[in-house]
Amino acid sequence: MSLIAGSILEGTVINITNFGAFVEVEGKTGLVHISEVSDTFVKDIRDHLKEKEKVKVKVISVDDKGKISLSIKQAMPQTKSFKPVEIDWSSDKNKANSANFEDRLTKFLKESEERIQELKKHQDSKGRGYRKSSNY
Numbered sequence: 001m002s003l004i005a006g007s008i009l010e011g012t013v014i015n016i017t018n019f020g021a022f023v024e025v026e027g028k029t030g031l032v033h034i035s036e037v038s039d040t041f042v043k044d045i046r047d048h049l050k051e052k053e054k055v056k057v058k059v060i061s062v063d064d065k066g067k068i069s070l071s072i073k074q075a076m077p078q079t080k081s082f083k084p085v086e087i088d089w090s091s092d093k094n095k096a097n098s099a100n101f102e103d104r105l106t107k108f109l110k111e112s113e114e115r116i117q118e119l120k121k122h123q124d125s126k127g128r129g130y131r132k133s134s135n136y
Contacts, residue, residue: 003028003068005061008075013053021049023057023070030068032057037072 003009003026011025020033032055037048049055058075062068 003030003059003062005059008056008058011055011057011070013049013051013055016045016049016051018045021045023055025057025059025068025070028066028068030057030059030070032070032072036060036070036074039073039076 009025011023011030013021014024014029015022018034020031021037022029023032034042034045037045042048055072056075057070057072060069060071060074
């Protein structure tokens with residue numbers, strides 16, 4: 001099988017960097033960018049891959065210079081199906097949460113306003129003690 005965009009192949013991780021992993025596929029080396037390793041956020045790629053590990057990869061592209069872009073997450077079977085969550089807006093639990101949110105928001109706004117007033121008062125008091133004379 002040749003390296004054609006869209007094909008899924010098995011490869012071997014030969015080197016890991018901070019930005020991705022180099023994978024050997026059919027005698028050629030391609031890059032799996034860190035964003036193409038997993039469906040979840042990847043902070044450290046070494047938590048997901050090890051050198052000499054066999055992985056399934058999907059060929060994303062092969063450019064004119066021979067650079068091969070690969071993806072592990074696109075080679076995984078898509079078993080997740082996301083359904084919208086049904087929310088009963090009339091339930092008492094949601095009303096309690098929204099009231100709690102309103103209380104927290106009101107408290108936050110009040111504290112923020114108090115802090116701003118303190119800052120303004122502090123800045124005003126700094127400027128009163130010293131005035132530049134313009135009699136030069």
